[in-house]
Amino acid sequence: MPAIINQKIKIAVASGKGGTGKTLISTNLFHTLTQLDETVVLVDCDAEEPDDLLFFKEALAATFDRNYGGKEQYEVEQSVPVIDQSKCIFCGKCREYCSYNAIFLLEGIKTIRVIEDLCHGCGACSYACQSDAITTKERSLGVISRFITGDNSSIIEARGRVGVYSPVPVIKAAVKAAGEDGIVILDSPPGTSCPFIQTVATADFVILVTEPTPFGLSDLKQSVETLKTMNKSYGVIINRSGMGDDKVYSYLIQEQIPLLMEIPFDREIASLYSKGELLVKHKPQWRALFMEMYKTIYSKHKYGNSSNQR
Amino acid sequence: MKVAITSTGNSPDSKLDSRFGRCSHFVIYDTETKSLEFVPNSNRDNIEGAGPASVQTVASKGVEKVVSGEFGAKVKSIFDSLQIQLIVLKDTDRTISQIISMLNH
CATH class of the missing domain: 3.30.70.20 (Alpha-Beta Plaits)
Known part of the structure; x- marks a missing residue:
């Protein structure tokens, strides 16, 4: 089916506001792409509450390569001083x-x-x-774990240790462990601060998920401003469309930001999600839409072609 | 005994600053000599660690009690180990001189 092989792209799925649907998009996009004959890795970078695995009950724990200790989990540590x-x-x-x-x-x-x-x-x-008087000791900041969901597909989960101030080092380790080959989907933590920056830093394209509400718009603007300073390519998915108002749409037109997809405010979608089910498994039309969106993003990344957007 | 009070300004009529680490000024009040010292908080614009740095500021003044609107998570254990008592005052409309008269009661 794919005309191009050995596709190589890192796509981050982010939002300013929490609860707009980053995980919904990440997990469904990931599952859609596993049907390509490509290596696909989903990295759950929301280290403060990783939940991508809930949607892949068949995922099996798998070992990392030797650079990451060769085990199923890799402990992320930091040296801290000890004063005698x-x-x-x-x-x-x-x-x-x-x-x-x-x-x-x-x-x-x-x-x-x-x-x-x-x-x-x-x-x-x-x-x-x-x-x-100063020696150092290693302090655990969290763990990254690897799981496989298919022949060419795996999930890496970043999980910060409770009480650790910043999830950034754990996120960094998880993104690095995903490697540079194949398709990598990064499910970002919410917000626009350091954890978000660390997640999107290596991405070739950022999908910003928002909702058509004043909160959604306010936080979308912050995310866009941040990505502009980072010179990132990005587009927007509006989730729960049909609720709220049209100000997000006006903003996208005004800023000439591509609208990648709209997902309606729909009880059935919410119900599937709440049960840990994938939309693309239950509603094949969505699989086609996710694939189409991916192709748009990939061709834009590869050929700089934005003619089929908006 | 010396008491530190977080203040929004540098006069006895200034109101209590509700934040500890990023308050505007620390008032160092000596309950015996009744003397007042206003110390500008040089840590207020720190990117990180304003709380612990401010503990250093007040502890180096030899205070035994600190009055503020709230204390962050990182400073409580340090204050505990230094045996400095924390007094949380939710009523931030009070002025420094009103708080001092409460301390004298």
Whole structure:
């Protein structure tokens, strides 16, 4: 069926607002693309609450390659400093070098401690210390896990450890583990802050999912502004169309942003989703629509052809 | 005993600042000498870690109590280990001088 083989593209599915349908799009797009004769990887980058696997009950745990320890799970760690209070002279050099306020020091009462949540693992404090008082330990930030759903299709899930301040390193590891070949779908976390940036950073194309409501529009604008500064190609899917108002549509026209797909506000779609079922499995017409959208995105990426959009 | 109060400005008529780490000023009040010191919060615009940095600011002044509208998750354990008492005041309409008279009661 595919005219082109060895397709290579990374597509991120993102939104500013939470709950607009990123997972709905990611999982259905992924499943649609598994019918191509290509390697397809879905990366669940929503490390604070990964849920893509709920839609693939048949997924089997699989091992990573040797770069990732060769096991089914890979622990994402970060080095944090450990300060030996018997060697520390409370000079304050490490605190001075730390850009993240991760060293707490009260010279007066000889108190020093590391605020691990603020540490970025840069190692500047170890470099600064003249008293040999700083060693490091590894701290677990989360795990990435690999699953296979078919001959050429796999899912990598990023899951942050509860209580860890930032999911970014875990997301980064998951995206990297997906490799550079084949089709990679990145299901982004909501928002437009660091976790979103990390997810879309390596993407060739970003699908922004929104809904036609004031909240949807407000957060869409923020996402678009962010992607503009990153020089990314992107398009928009309007989910739950038919509700709300038409301001999102006017915005897309005004900004000349391609509308990739519209999904109606439909009880049956919501019901399937809530049961962990894939829309494209139950309603084949959607499989065709997802495939068509993918082809548009791929040809735009490959040939810079945007004539068939909007 | 010294008490730190988060303030929106640098006068006794300023209102309580509801945030700890990113407040405008810290008022250091000495309950014995009744002296007041206004310390501008140099951590308020920090990208990260304004809370712990502000603990450092007030703790280095030797305070035993801190009055603010709220305290973030990262600072509570540090204050605990330093045995500094936290007082949460939800009524942010109060001025610094009103809070001081409450402390003197």
